[in-house]
Amino acid sequence: MSERTFRVWRGDADGGEFAEFDVAVNEGEVILDVVHRIQAEQAPDLAVRWNCKAGKCGSCSAEVNGMPRLMCMTRMNLFEEGQTVTITPLRTFPVVRDLVTDVSFNYEKARSMPAFAPPEGLQPGEYRMQQVDVERSQEFRKCIECFLCQNTCHVVRDHEENKPPFSGPRLFIRAAELDMHPLDARADRREQAQDDQGLGLCNITKCCTEVCPEHIKITDNAIIPMKERVAGDRYDPLVWLGRKIFRKDKAAKAE
């Protein structure tokens, strides 16, 4: 056990400041353990959002020494003895209080994301899919909605003006998931990502992939394939002609 110093941002939408806490840290603890100890012993009203404390729910996102992280998965032994640890709320979203931010942006974007479209004529129990085909979408369904990718993405991180047209990496993988779903009946997922979600604003810096605690290859497996196919379709004269003749969303799915 050792005594360590933590700087925790405290405040609300109107502003705030760092509070300094000297806290006992035991061997084998994570940042969230320390935050809980601060709550229990020094600041019972310290606001922090958390649930499972096992890296499965994606609630306890924050920035630790400037790095976007899940507090339950940030071990204290990552830091030098004697090093002050600074914990701040996610920067991209408005502060509610202390370490808690208003992440409703993400839920609003999800609400405008067209849902899974069940295939016509198939009754429940009649769905047949191969494991190898569902695995592509399953990778994206590992997402625990911690929104660290959304927080990190420089398109919106310091650019409030980009928030209306830009849904962000979390929703791009949702679009990719549905695009690759073997039985989704909509054929316009990529166009929808390009036209309605602002996929074009992404310039593939891979920051989202780097912070993903589930190690989802957001950029390589979702964003790039969608960009490529959108580009391919748009510049292919036959596809262009086809789109002029048939409405894309009424066309049968190619596979």
Added chain:
Amino acid sequence: MSDNDINEVEHLSCDVLVIGAGGAGLRAAVEARLAGKSVIVISKSLFGKAHTVMAEGGAAAAMGNVNANDNWQVHFRDTMRGGKFLNNYRMAELHAQEAPDRIWELETYGALFDRTADGRISQRNFGGHEYPRLAHVGDRTGLELIRTLQQKLVSLQQDDEAAGESRDRLQVIDETTITELFTAGGAVKGAFGYRRGTGRFMAIAAPAIVLATGGIGRSFKVTSNSWEYTGDGHALALRAGAKLINMEFIQFHPTGMVWPPSVRGILVTESVRGDGGVLKNSDGERFMFGYIPEVFKAQYADNPDEADRWYTDPDHNRRPPELLPRDEVARAINAEVKAGRGTEHGGVYLDIASRRSAEYIRERLPSMHHQFKELADVDITAAPMEVGPTCHYIMGGIEVDADTTASAVAGLFAAGEVSGGMHGSNRLGGNSLSDLLVFGKRAGEYAAAHASAAESPKLSEAEIAAAVEDALRPFGNDGENPYALQDAMQQINGRLVGIIRRAGELEEALTELAALEERIANVTAIGGRAYNPGWHLALDLRNMYVCSVATAMAALERDESRGGHTREDAPGMDPQWRKVNLVASLEDGAVRLERKAVPAMTPELLGLFEQTELSKYMTPEEYQSSPTEEESR
């Protein structure tokens, strides 16, 4: 938001109010909205973060995709055996019959389960299930379930929008806690709570309410449950006049991590022992050989040499005693720790590192290895783990009608872990996810029907004012810090009402809990109302308290051992007790316990079992009245 806003109570109304946004609550909301009702879902956390995400194994449903011999009758039999025949048989029957449809319809919402070679939903083996039965997605089935239902709710909202319906036909109000139910004339009429973010109060008038709040695990020091599991629904139901059954039955998993603190309570899968891991005490002794009960001596090895040969030659050797049933292993660990042979942190060692190569461990237990490496920097290939029993699930809960999920209070329904009866004295792995789908759907359906026949209720200023006063009381108190009180309660439950119980210790627990009551009433919150976790915990404590008392009282009353209730001073099952449910209610603020008969199985269902099996659980009069297997077939 201005002070003016915060001090004004927000008034809402709907046909069906769903409290809880885990699997059961979301499934209920889908059904109630599909029935045309306006629905509000209250979520204590953010939308999609419910404890359901923690479920790993899968959802049990007799689809017969992997073994065509499976059917609902087999699933029903397994469920009743697992619950030691204390289950509400009708719930177990409906559950087994309807689970496949509930899983299949998730695919139409977009769920992507793992597949069989012929493209159907794959099913895996699990303890207590006769055939491979658990639909799964790797080891993250609960996440798939919650995300699928979350996305289904959003799609219903989009349908409403497309149809020109107003947004309030289906609302999810997140980070909101309900502190009170309003009743009149024996029926519910609404609820009261606060938005965690602002502290603003909310009163919701609703003729039908579904409780889907999950369990009580946070009352124990070592638990696999998240912070939300404070028994809110159990306590709200009690205070509204409903009843709880089977509160003594709590499932403890024998091997939860006890150290380091970052992973305390997290489960270590049974496969660690199946793949060669052994349990050792602080003297380095492999102690399980000393804990093989007489009835298991034929199947379990009494020496290390034979036990170790079993891994490669199971046909000619008896099994290692580390693989005894969960309650036996947990009892042994408990005894070692109490005898002073525990680890520094109150557990025992689970050692696979010294017995298998690092390569083998990484190959056989990849997710365990990865999880502990990432969360705790513990390398299970290099050092033993420190493990002990962890509180996992409560079988007990709100007494409901099997078909409708209705409680004793008109308009109040319950589904999922908060309800009681379905699992009897012990739940099988995999039966929880299917339970919340089957009964979540039924709760939504019957709550919608109830709302159709009911008048729109009115809430009075006086009852709202009283609820406001109750909720604000901790700010005016001059008592203790809520975290200290929670810790005290967890210590009592962990020490005296844990996995192994004795009459004397349970009496002690009740005395110590009673001494806490006054201190909890005087719990103090400091700071403001906006996102103040200390205040939130202060309000949760009374719920945890009343659940703890109900559990300790029922555990003291039931002097037998069955499923998730082990009395060291009353070992073994007593057929007379199998016929009895302990029913808790609240009378003048105090928990009262009464005995009530367990519903008797129909002759048709009794006929699914051999009489020799029934004779292990029942009195001769009960099973001899059943038709023979031939007659019923």
